[in-house]
Amino acid sequence: xxxxxxxxxxxxxxxxxxxxxxxxxxxxxxxxxxxxxxxxxxxxxxxxxxxxxxxxxxxxxxxxxxxxxxxxxxxxxxxxxxxxxxxxxxxxxxxxxxxxxxxxxxxxxxxxxxxxxxxxxxxxxxxxxxxxxxxxxxxxxxxxxxxxxxxxxxxxxxxxxxxxxxxxxxxxxxxxxxxxxxxxxxxxxxxxxxxxxxxxxxxxxxxxxxxxxxxxxxxxxxxxxxxxxxxxxxxxxxxxxxxxxxxxxxxxxxxxxxxxxxxxxxxxxxxxxxxxxxxxxxxxxxxxxxxxxxxxxxxxxxxxxxxxxxxxxxxxxxxxxxxxxxxxxxxxxxxxxxxxxxxxxxxxxxxxxxxxxxxxxxxxxxxxxxxxxxxxxxxxxxxxxxxxxxxxxxxxxxxxxxxxxxxxxxxxxxxxxxxxxxxxxxxxxxxxxxxxxxxxxxxxxxxxxxxxxxxxxxxxxxxxxxxxxxxxxxxxxxxxxxxxxxxxxxxxxxxxxxxxxxxx
Numbered sequence: 001x002x003x004x005x006x007x008x009x010x011x012x013x014x015x016x017x018x019x020x021x022x023x024x025x026x027x028x029x030x031x032x033x034x035x036x037x038x039x040x041x042x043x044x045x046x047x048x049x050x051x052x053x054x055x056x057x058x059x060x061x062x063x064x065x066x067x068x069x070x071x072x073x074x075x076x077x078x079x080x081x082x083x084x085x086x087x088x089x090x091x092x093x094x095x096x097x098x099x100x101x102x103x104x105x106x107x108x109x110x111x112x113x114x115x116x117x118x119x120x121x122x123x124x125x126x127x128x129x130x131x132x133x134x135x136x137x138x139x140x141x142x143x144x145x146x147x148x149x150x151x152x153x154x155x156x157x158x159x160x161x162x163x164x165x166x167x168x169x170x171x172x173x174x175x176x177x178x179x180x181x182x183x184x185x186x187x188x189x190x191x192x193x194x195x196x197x198x199x200x201x202x203x204x205x206x207x208x209x210x211x212x213x214x215x216x217x218x219x220x221x222x223x224x225x226x227x228x229x230x231x232x233x234x235x236x237x238x239x240x241x242x243x244x245x246x247x248x249x250x251x252x253x254x255x256x257x258x259x260x261x262x263x264x265x266x267x268x269x270x271x272x273x274x275x276x277x278x279x280x281x282x283x284x285x286x287x288x289x290x291x292x293x294x295x296x297x298x299x300x301x302x303x304x305x306x307x308x309x310x311x312x313x314x315x316x317x318x319x320x321x322x323x324x325x326x327x328x329x330x331x332x333x334x335x336x337x338x339x340x341x342x343x344x345x346x347x348x349x350x351x352x353x354x355x356x357x358x359x360x361x362x363x364x365x366x367x368x369x370x371x372x373x374x375x376x377x378x379x380x381x382x383x384x385x386x387x388x389x390x391x392x393x394x395x396x397x398x399x400x401x402x403x404x405x406x407x408x409x410x411x412x413x414x415x416x417x418x419x420x421x422x423x424x425x426x427x428x429x430x431x432x433x434x435x436x437x438x439x440x441x442x443x444x445x446x447x448x449x450x451x452x453x454x455x456x457x458x459x460x461x462x463x464x465x466x467x468x469x470x471x472x473x474x475x476x477x478x479x480x481x482x483x484x485x486x487x488x489x490x491x492x493x494x495x496x497x498x499x500x501x502x503x504x
Contacts, residue, residue, distance in 0.1 A: 016274060018189040021199055021225040023206045024218065031217050031279045033286040034484050037475035038437065039215070042293045043252050045435045049299065052433070056299040064292065066090045067257050068245070069118035072238050074260045078114060078151075080105045094119065113150045121146045121242045122255065129249040135207065137200055140231075140239065145171030147238045154234035166233070173197065174233040190230035199229045207247075215251035216289055219244045220282040224273040244285075254292040256285055290471050291397070294439065297431030298400035334436035337474035341408045341427035341438055342377070344478065344485055348410045348425050349373060351489055356412060359497065363416050370415040377408035385409065389443055390426050393464055405429040414500070420447045421500040423465070423493065436474035440485070442466040442492035446503055463499060465492040 049057045067090045073079055081089075085103040092098060094115045099108035121143050128139060154168040156176045169175065173196045179189045191199050203225055210218045226240045245255040258266050262284065269281035356371050363369045376382045387403055394401035408427040413420060422445040429438050442465040470488045472481060 015186045016188040018191055018228075020195070021191075021203060021228050023202075024210055024213065024221045027276075028217065028221060028278045029213055031214070031282050033214060033216055033282060034476075034481050035216065035286050035290065035471075036214060037473045038290065038293065038471055039251070039253060040475055041436050041473040042297075045297055045431065045433075045437070046252070048433065049296070053299060057296070060296055060299050061254075063090050064255055064257065065119060065122045066094070066115075068122060068241070068255050069094075069115050071257055071259055072118055072241050073114055075241075075258060075263055075266070076235075076237055078106075079111055081111070089115070110150065117146055117149045118238065121238070122245060125242055125246045125249065128246060135204060135243075135246065137197075137204070140200070140243070141171040143242050144232055144235055144239050147242070148235045151234070156233060168234055169232070173200075173231045176233065178230055178233055191228065196229060196231045200231055203229070214282075215248060215253060216286045217278075217282050219247040219256075220273075220278055220285050222247055223285075224270060224278060224281055227270060228274070248289070253289055254296060256288040256292070258284075258288065287468055290468075294430050294437070294469070294471070295398045297435050297437065298394075298398065299432070331434060334434050334474050335405070337429075337436050337438050337472065337476075338406045338408075340472050340474070340476055340478055341406070341440075342379075344440065344472070345375060345377070345408050345410050345425075345427060347478075347482065347485065348489055349375065351486065351493075352410060352412045352423070355493060355497075356414065359414065363414070367416045370413075370420075372411075372413045374411045374413075375409075376411060378406050383407045385411075386424055386426060389424075389462065390428055390441065393441060393443065394428075394430070399430055400432050402429040402431060402434070405434055418449045419500070419503050420449070421445070421496060421503075422447070423496045425489065425492070430471075437471065438473070439469035439471045440466075440488070441469050442489070442496070444496035444499065446499060448503070463496070465495040 046057075067086075070081065070086050070089060074081060081099075082103045085099055088098045089095075094112050096108050096112045099111060101108065104111050124139075124143060124146060127133075128135070133139065148168055148170045151168055153165050155163050156166045156178065166176070174193050176193065177190070179187055181187055203222065207218075207222060210221075223240050223244045226243060227236055230236045232239065241256070241258065248255060266281075266284060269284050272280045352373055356373065360369050360371060374380075374382075376385055383406065384403075386409060387407070390401050390407075391403070406429070410425050412423045414423075415421075423442070424444070425440055425442045427438055427440050429435070431437060444463050444465050445460055446463070447460045466488065470485055
C-alpha cells in the first residue's frame with residue numbers, strides 16, 4: 001500500500017526521509033499485549049477442534065482466507081465491493097455469478113480474477129508453513145507475481161515529480177523510486193531501488209532471531225519494516241499482509257483480516273511506527289487476532305454431521321466421543337478462569353463505586369440520584385440475568401457466548417428524575433465447548449420514565465459500550481492484566497456516562 005499520509009495528526013509533518021530499517025528494538029520487544037496466555041489456550045483448543053469438528057474448522061479457515069482475500073484488495077483501492085456481495089463471496093466462494101455490475105466498480109470477471117490471485121497467494125503461504133519452507137526473497141517474489149498476475153500497469157513519478165503509467169515488474173524489485181506525495185506537498189521517501197536488495201536481506205536475516213518474542217509484535221515489526229522498504233513498484237501492502245499471515249501461521253495462530261473500516265486506523269498506525277511507535281500497529285494486530293480466535297472457537301461442532309452415517313450411529317459415536325474426551329480433558333483446570341472473572345468483577349465494583357461517588361456529586365445539581373450496584377453470578381443466584389443481551393451481541397460479532405458455563409457480571413444503576421442508566425460488565429465463556437477463555441463486554445441501557453414516581457419505563461435504548469471485548473484465560477494472572485482491564489473499563493464507562501449525560 002502506498003500511504004496517502006493525509007491524516008490530521010501527521011499532515012503538517014515535514015518530508016519523511018528514508019533511513020535504513022532497524023531490527024526489533026529492546027523497547028519494541030517489551031510491548032505488552034497481554035495475550036500470550038490466549039495464544040497458548042488457543043493452540044490447545046485448536047487441537048481439540050481438529051479432533052471434534054475438523055470439517056467446521058476447515059470451513060472457518062476457508063471463509064477467513066476468502067475474507068482476507070477480499071479486504072486486502074479493497075485496502076489497496078484496487079476495487080470497491082459492497083458488503084452484501086462480500087458476504088456472499090466469503091460464504092460460497094469466488095464465483096462470477098455472485099457479483100453484479102452494481103456491486104463493484106470494475107468488471108465482475110476482472111474482480112474474480114484478482115480475488116483468485118489473492119486467495120492463491122494465501123495458499124502459497126499456507127504451503128510454505130506446512131512444508132516448513134524457509135522464507136526467502138524467491139518466495140517473496142513468487143507472492144508478488146501471484147498477487148499482481150492480473151495487474152499490468154502502475155504509476156511512477158519521474159525525477160521532476162511528474163506521474164506517469166509504467167509497466168509493473170512482477171516478482172521483481174522496483175527499478176524506480178516510488179515515493180508518494182502528501183496532499184500538503186511534502187514527500188514520504190521509501191528505500192531507494194539500489195538499497196532494496198540489501199534491506200530485504202537484513203529483514204530476512206533478523207527474523208529467525210525473534211522466535212521467542214510475541215508473534216504479534218514480530219508480525220507488526222516485519223510488516224512495518226517491509227512497508228518502509230516498499231521493495232516493489234506496486235503491491236507492497238498486499239505482499240506485506242501475506243507475509244504477516246505467514247509469520248502468524250508459523251506461530252500456530254490465525255490470519256489477520258484488516259477490514260476496509262480499519263483503513264484509516266491501519267495507515268495511521270503505520271505512520272506512527274515510522275516514528276518509533278510500533279505498539280499502535282501491534283495492538284491493532286492483537287485485536288484482530290483475538291477476534292479471529294474467538295470466532296474460531298465458536299464454530300458449531302454439531303451442525304454438519306456426516307450424511308453417510310445413520311442418525312443412530314451418529315448419536316452413539318458423538319456421545320462416545322464426547323464422554324471419551326471429557327475423561328481426558330482437564331475441565332477443572334480450564335474452569336480456573338472463573339476465579340479470574342470473579343477477581344475482575346471485584347475490581348470492576350471498586351472502580352464503579354469510585355465513579356458513582358464522583359458522579360453523584362455532579363448529578364445532585366440535576367436531582368437526587370438513586371444509585372445501586374449489584375454483583376451477579378452463580379454465587380448470587382442471578383447468573384441468568386442479561387443472557388439475551390450478551391448472546392445477541394456475541395452472535396452479531398460471529399462468536400458464541402457459552403451460558404452452559406458460569407456467567408458473572410457487575411451491574412450499576414443510576415436514576416435521576418425520569419432518566420435511568422444501567423451499566424453492566426459481563427464476564428462469560430466463549431466457544432461452544434469449554435476452552436478456558438472468557439471475555440468481558442460492557443453495555444448500557446438508558447431508560448426514560450413517564451414521571452419520577454413511575455416504575456415502568458416508557459422507552460429504553462440498549463448500547464454496547466465496549467468496542468472490543470476484554471479477553472482472558474485460565475492461564476492469565478490477574479496482576480498482569482489489572483492495569484489493562486482498568487483502562488478498558490474506564491473507556492467503556494466513559495461511553496455510557498457520555499450517553500447518559502446527553503439524555504439528562
